[in-house]
Amino acid sequence: MDDSDWPHGAPAHPELLRLRDSIDNIDAALIHLLAERFKCTQAVGELKAREKLPPAxxxxxxxxxxxxxxxxxxxxxxxxxxxxxxxxxxxxxxxxHNRIAKSDGQSPR
Ligand SMILES: O=C(O)C(=O)C[C@]1(C(=O)O)C=C[C@@H](O)C=C1
Known part of the structure; x- marks a missing residue:
């Protein structure tokens, strides 16, 4: 059996659908957590650029x-x-961090 057996996706099994709902929620949480982390590191990058600290x-x-x-x-x-x-x-x-250091040390936005 390969992908061509189910050109429109495999038939939905209720347990599979339930598990995928949770996976989708977890993936959404990961995206939000990563976005918050990158907001912090953006500020760290600006501080490091201002203070002439090394990126790594x-x-x-x-x-x-x-x-x-x-x-x-x-x-x-x-x-x-x-x-x-x-x-x-x-x-x-x-x-x-390197991109911020090469600019004026501020957010590119
Ligand atoms: O904590 C720092 O100095 C950061 O720049 C943040 C961070 C990180 O993403 O956690 C990134 C680069 C450094 O090498 C270490 C940690």
């Missing part, structure tokens, strides 16, 4: 990784995944 702080990142790996273990989440997820977000934040 590897010592702070090390503390964050250790903390999140412990939290992941407690939550029965793969700590390697938690670390990769944090690294993915921080990479984007540093990209934003």
């Amino acid at each position: 702080d590897p010592a702070r990142e090390k503390i964050q990784v250790e903390r999140l790996r412990k939290l992941a273990l407690t939550a029965k989440l793969d700590p390697a995944f938690a670390e990769k997820f944090l690294a993915f977000i921080i990479e984007e934040v540093i990209h934003h």
Whole structure:
């Protein structure tokens, strides 16, 4: 069986629909949480640009990784995944910090 067996999607199983409702709510929460996090890091980027501080702080990142790996273990989440997820977000934040530092240190909006 492959995707061509269900060109309009697989028939809806009630349990699958219920679980997908929760997945959609969780995905929405993640988006809102990420948006709030990026609002904070935007302000951090502006502060760092103003104060001529370096965009990345590897010592702070090390503390964050250790903390999140412990939290992941407690939550029965793969700590390697938690670390990769944090690294993915921080990479984007540093990209934003660099962009702010190259501008006048204010929000691009
Ligand atoms: O805390 C900082 O200094 C930040 O710039 C924020 C942040 C983060 O996204 O958590 C991003 C880059 C740094 O390397 C460390 C942490």
